[in-house]
Amino acid sequence: MKSLSNLLVLLLCFTLPLQAQDRPHVFEGAEIIPITGEPISNGVLVVENGVITAVGEPGTVPIPDNAERFDLSGKVIMPGLVDTHSHIGEGDGGDRSAALHPDVRILDTIDPRSKTFRKAAAGGLTSMNIMPGSGLLMSGQTVYVKPRPANTIEEMLIVVDEEYGIYGGLKMANGTNPLRTDGTPGTRAKSAALVRSLFVQAQEYKNQLEEAEGDPEKKPSRDLRMETLVEVLEGKRIVHNHTHRHDDILTAIRLADEFGYRMVLQHVSEGWKVADEIAASGYPASIIGLDSPGGKLEAINLLNTNGKELERAGADVAFHTDDPVVDSRFFLRMAAFGVREGMSREKALEALTITGARMMDIDDRVGSLEPGKDADFIILSGDPFSVYTHVEQTWIEGGKIWDRDNPEDREYAVGGYEIFRASANSHTHLEGYK
């Protein structure tokens, strides 16, 4: 299965002319922030066939004979940013016919040509978890993609598990967003009960499958909702659970513990109130930073000190944009504010890259600059945490997908006339967004 998926990934690479890399590329002179190692003030990065083959100081890294060399003196190179929670791509999710839609795939609705992907590339994002909204207890399956120029969503996928059809995680939500005044769930307790009932059903479905031992006669009939939840119960698919209030966070943990599924806590606005409990639970926290508190009652205590408090407690912390809540072009900025409010520089850089990659199970491929990993990186004009720094280039798998020096590309970084569609950055089409 694994070799099949690797083959598919390889095939995908070959089908993308924009990413063709004829000869090895060597990037020299820049400060390199590999994330998994100490920053190298004058580093060398070698890329062959879309993969990093070496990172190090000059003289310690063999330069291939026929390499194309890039002088990047004065620049900074770091891994492409990993966004664990985004709504770009103009997809949708489950509808109001039910509260739980594990069968629904956002993959089937994303527009690969959406300008929002160019905007994300301009912000330095190279991997992202695109999710349906938070207006339902389960709004559907998420998809992990790279924002490379593509005609089909398949060309953008990061994870390709053909056997199970797994291309991402599963979005869940608790708190006030999924609550209904004209239906169910109407309360938090009912929300939890509905989720538990469905997982109990999925456990039974899983048992029936196992007891059938592959015998088609004994197998239960196919059920898309159950199949997805079995993947969750087997740990093949990660739950991304939208949650704000401290008690809702603990409820999400309680349910994940009960059924033993893998979960990323998403938003976790009041995480700082239960930071020790989160750390003890072992579930990682993907957080967002905002310019001011307020605007949404259950998230009113969201403070930019959240990162600091979760780091102090020892929890795994990543940042996310929730684009359009925070524009993908301001992702670095969000982590900088985390640092201003007390997070360590080191953890904040990890929170933009490798920690997020771990939350999507793609840290073997992205999130750091190490030999063997995908050559996904960004070239910055200076310190990642300075307002005056711009993303200058974004590279995915050895191909340059965005360049600030190219006037057409530059427009996606600064905006302007007819760059974005009127609706492309609106969140309102997402069920339950409020």
Added chain:
Amino acid sequence: MKFLKNLISDNTSAKSLLYILFAGFFLTGMWQNADAQIAVKGETVYPVSGDPIPNGVVLISDGKIEKVGPEANVEIPAGYEVLEASVITPGLIDARTVVGLAGYYNEAHDQDQLETSDAVQPELRAIDSYNAREFLVNYLMEEGITTVHTGHGPGAVISGQTMIAKTTGTTVDQALVDSTTMIAVTLGPSVGSNFSSPGTRSKLISVLRQDLIRAEDYATKRAEGNVSSRDLKMESLADLLDGKITALVTAHTASDIMTALRVHREFGFPMVLDGASEAYLVIDEIKEAGVPVIIHPIMIRPFGEAKNSSFETAAKLHEAGIPMAFQSGYEGYVPKTRVVKFEAAIAAAHGLGMENALYALTLGSAGILGIDNRVGSLEPGKDADIVLFDGDPFEYLTNVNSVIIDGNVVYQRD
């Protein structure tokens, strides 16, 4: 005060005692300690009205700025409390916000920026709904914003009046700088989404013009002493036509900006353009009309009528010599308010530059709001509104160390 300051840094129990004292001041109104004499020293002092001063000193007495200059030329008199920081700037000004009317809960009870019973209500006063204790007002103050031009928001043909307040005090009267600053007018599709009529952009203009024509009659009668019964709505519009108050016209698309300029030509009232996402498309026309621009929040989300917004518009307005200020604007969701300093920072990094951005955020803004006699720069005689930073005010990692408003230290980072 110096003795007390030493206690703050040296002794924790004294620190808590001091907090109790401060709380006492706050509750009894004794916080307004206008006698405080303070010397602010900075590695770089930006008076804004003049060149930056390396190793500068600002002397404060009786709530006003007494003296500004290089350390070598300004002697600190005995008894002055000394505060030091890396960078010193005038208090920052938010040229267009709704904080104080719109609160951070975002529930019906704290949202007073838009009244929808009538599309034209110039008589609605901002002072009657400003909550000086609003959490977000204090939040902005701690980021260095000392003056806000706040009031009724966009979304009605005329939503009401605006006012200017300092981000301190517990009542509107304590905070107030100017009670009736502008009248908020909105062009564009947002009005049609809040009212059944006017439901279109062209009907909106006919409603506006008709009311202004009525107000012309009222103004004439008023001048002749022939008004039999007072009409609050007509009074406000007549004040506008008489040039006693300014129209704050929100218009985003080039088409709506041109319409704003057309109505401005017809009636000749003083006007400031607000929002102006597509200003870069009609920059010559705006310049010719001689109207200042309070540019949209630089990071406004690029959709709806702001879909064509650009981070570089502020730099283009500056280049064209059009007076410009920054705003936090109105937000209906999260974050509930923007921070005008952060908006200016993005403009600074997109062609405007640090010093031009700081000018627009202080003296430029004060000029457009008509309060440059009191705030916006560090000059003798002006209100002692001063911010102490530990670095470039626009850098993401820079913190505000202290905020001084009217000579009082209203915030100190612990």
